[in-house]
Amino acid sequence: MIKFENVVKEYKLKKDKAVTALKGISFEIEKGDICFYLGPNGAGKSTTIKLLLGILKPDDGKILINNNELKKKYKKEYLKRIGISIGNKSHLIWDIPVIESLKLVGKLYKVPEKVSDERIKYMAEKLNITHVLNKPAKFLSLGERVKSDMICALIHEPEIVYLDEPTIGVDILSKEIIFEFIKEHNEKNKTTFFITTHDISWVEKVNTKLILIDKGKKIYSGEVEKLKQNYKIPESFMIEFDKKIDINNFLDFKDKFLEFKTSDNKISFVSNNHNVHIEFINYCFKNYNVVRINEMTNKKLEDIIISITKKESEKYGQF
Numbered sequence: 001m002i003k004f005e006n007v008v009k010e011y012k013l014k015k016d017k018a019v020t021a022l023k024g025i026s027f028e029i030e031k032g033d034i035c036f037y038l039g040p041n042g043a044g045k046s047t048t049i050k051l052l053l054g055i056l057k058p059d060d061g062k063i064l065i066n067n068n069e070l071k072k073k074y075k076k077e078y079l080k081r082i083g084i085s086i087g088n089k090s091h092l093i094w095d096i097p098v099i100e101s102l103k104l105v106g107k108l109y110k111v112p113e114k115v116s117d118e119r120i121k122y123m124a125e126k127l128n129i130t131h132v133l134n135k136p137a138k139f140l141s142l143g144e145r146v147k148s149d150m151i152c153a154l155i156h157e158p159e160i161v162y163l164d165e166p167t168i169g170v171d172i173l174s175k176e177i178i179f180e181f182i183k184e185h186n187e188k189n190k191t192t193f194f195i196t197t198h199d200i201s202w203v204e205k206v207n208t209k210l211i212l213i214d215k216g217k218k219i220y221s222g223e224v225e226k227l228k229q230n231y232k233i234p235e236s237f238m239i240e241f242d243k244k245i246d247i248n249n250f251l252d253f254k255d256k257f258l259e260f261k262t263s264d265n266k267i268s269f270v271s272n273n274h275n276v277h278i279e280f281i282n283y284c285f286k287n288y289n290v291v292r293i294n295e296m297t298n299k300k301l302e303d304i305i306i307s308i309t310k311k312e313s314e315k316y317g318q319f
């Protein structure tokens with residue numbers, strides 16, 4: 001339903017110079033997907049969101065929403081069917097009670113007042129902010145503000161919701177509540193969520209769609225779990241013996257590993273080759289008294305993403 005076809009976006013600078021923020025990005029997002037759009041600073045995330053909101057136009061390529069090109073004729077209808085929340089900007093009016101801002105947004109989208117009131121009540125309860133609805137927005141904590149903005153984005157039950165850095169500065173507990181809320185809303189209404197974030201802890205929570213970009217290029221698109229499974233990072237083990245060991249007894253093995261460290265009664269070793277691990281572990285069990293063996297392979301999504309970003313040109317998973 002959301003399709004980017006080789007989208008290029010350039011920012012013109014002075015003296016005939018230009019920055020190419022997106023260098024031919026393609027992806028597809030199905031209805032009802034929760035899609036995380038991840039990338040380091042300057043990767044092109046905000047540019048993508050601005051293109052999706054119709055604020056910017058691509059210099060090349062196509063943006064299709066439900067098979068309609070995002071051009072003038074379709075844009076008016078499209079904008080009514082989307083919701084937006086931008087982490088560091090608020091839809092709330094600073095000096096009036098939050099509930100008044102929310103009701104106003106409901107009115108702007110022509111949501112019947114009764115329906116709008118019911119939705120505000122329901123979502124505020126789910127997000128645990130009922131007690132702040134009568135406070136002016138300027139007195140809200142950051143987390144309460146982000147949650148209130150989430151209600152603004154959803155009050156007209158849009159088909160697609162764009163969330164730009166929704167968890168910036170939000171504490172762990174609020175992040176959890178917001179995420180559970182998004183998941184529930186997605187399941188109930190089949191709403192499509194397109195979320196830009198730096199927050200890998202969020203992405204790690206669900207096996208959802210992930211698009212990874214860097215320097216205006218897509219470097220991964222697929223499920224989070226697939227990325228974890230397909231991407232091979234070296235395995236790492238530690239063996240503990242019942243007494244101090246002599247490194248000279250292990251010299252035959254040392255060169256087979258990427259890393260091989262001994263200290264007192266322990267050896268830790270790292271390799272890309274699973275069979276080398278098996279061979280070495282068998283050898284230790286046969287010839288020594290092994291007290292403990294620990295796998296210390298770190299398959300954290302964050303490390304994988306850092307590693308992929310470094311090897312930008314290599315391809316993993318589905319593209």
Ligand SMILES: Nc1ncnc2c1ncn2[C@@H]1O[C@H](COP(=O)(O)OP(=O)(O)OP(=O)(O)O)[C@@H](O)[C@H]1O
Pocket residue numbers: 011012019020021039040041042043044045046047048
């Ligand atoms: N208005 C602009 N004029 C010129 N260059 C711009 C403009 N906006 C963005 N850029 C450049 O385009 C590239 C992509 O920027 P963009 O803001 O899309 O990245 P981002 O992934 O959202 O970064 P961040 O995580 O830091 O917000 C960067 O090199 C940035 O300097």
